[in-house]
Amino acid sequence: MKVRKSSLPLHPYVLLFIAILSVSVSSIMIKSSDTPTAIAGMYRLYISAFIMLPFVPWKTIRYLSMNAKDWGAVFLAGLLLGLYFLFWMESLVYTSVASSMVILALQPLFVMIGSFFVFRERAGILSVLCLVTALLGSVIIAWGDIGVSREALIGDGLSLIGTILVSAYMLVGQKLSRKIDANLYSVVVFFLGGSVLLAYSVLNGFSLTNYESLDWTYFLLLAIVPTIFGQYIFNRLLKSIGATTVSVGIIGEPVLAIMLAYLFLGETISVFQLVGGLITLLGMLIYFWRQSLQYSAVKRLSH
Template identity: 30%
Template sequence: MAAGNKVRAGLALTVAVVAISWSAILVRLAAAPALAIAFYRMLFSTAALAPSGIRATGPVSRRDLGLATLAGVLLGLHFASWISSLDYTSVASSVMLVTTQPLFTAVLGPSVLGERVGARGVFAVILSLAGIALIAGGDLQTGGQALLGDGLAVVGALTASVYFMIGRALRNRIRFTRYLLLVNGAATLVLLVFVLSYGVPLRGFPPMAWLWFALLAAGPNLVGHGLLNWSVRRLPAFPVNMAVLGEPVLATLYAAILFKEMPTRLFYPGAALILAGLLIVQWNREEGEAA
């Protein structure tokens, strides 16, 4: 990759992480049922993407259409599980666990994408996960509800990892805007099925809730996930997934400022380990280790 393209990809990845780090905060502010939040987040995103996605030209094979639909189903499951986790556990614990997706990428990436993780990549994962463990250890709740929330967040991590790997596999076969429309549309339909199945209300929310729904679609979804999809078409899936580990650092800081959820003393060494892992990945990705 040319130097200019590397800079653009790195900048896009940075903006994406900042955008998605607001996701948990906006979910909390919306104060609505989790599945309703997830549904409107995807519905508004799909509506915004429709004009450019429909105009995108180029053939799409039946196989690629199926893969894009599968990616959308996984995205819908990701938001359903992760947003629901925030009803049961803290912002810090939820966001820490959902960003363990590099573990699944490291395990599945070599067989799914043929992307080698390498020794430094493994070390970066261990380093970052040690940081996550430190932060979560200072804040992790106990009891059945917290464990349920933690489990839902891990499901969100698994589905997000496979979603991004599919996006990388299709990066040269489907126009970017069309791919986003297909994925977001499929996710919206999946979430609608969940909403109808569980009898979740879709109206009667206060005006501010609709503002938070719209901001979730515009910021974390269109900007955040849009740039992550753009980045994963130009970078190996592993460093993209690793960069997302910056989300818990920022989200925990936002929660401390807005909700007075102050980080424990373990937050600071944990954040340092996470950032160290990110630096290892970004500095070594061009050497072919996907580290």
């Protein structure tokens, strides 16, 4: 396990937990609003980029060792982020929070496969077993939607596409993490992602301004909680612990989302979701127990 130097204010796994908790709230907020998901995603990303502008070290831009290919990768990351929000947020219109979120548990599997081809990173047997365990939990939970309705399966399909897109976004972010400041990177990709959703909203004739004060508060909260305290922290962590470990941490998001949906939206927890959630959580805990031991060992050797 490679531990890269960083200027993180807290231990990376503490920050990872904060980010997971923050993004878990987003599905509850999206389900609780009637605004078009593309509009909510657009303002979520635009407002986040605006809030973060003062924290970007603009003076360092001239010293970046970024070529045209690297900036093209940044553009690709923004495109992937915007499409991810479009597909995943729309999935919540068709299916339950539990089923949509739990499909995100497939993300580390896609990222691990991508990391092997892009970075030549090889996963240990225990790590693979943890991911297989998480995958099994995801299958069990999603299985509960089969035969329920055609809409639920459409929602699961949209969530799966979103998961593939965000996995690619994580891999591109890790590739760029050594070349560009995380604050600058986040502002650029948030703005580009918001622009993707803006184009979609205009093409579909959605109103861009005709919303009540409660909706604007909702957009602001989406920007602050799951985006700045969630997605931005994920971007910061890509340099120190890598895309695979960050994505494995996101496995905990569905479990927290299921609990929050039960508490605040009154969604029931089926046997499939309960058993699958426990299996997913078990795989995640074993993985992080192993990773934390390796992280501590490497840090001691580095000193």
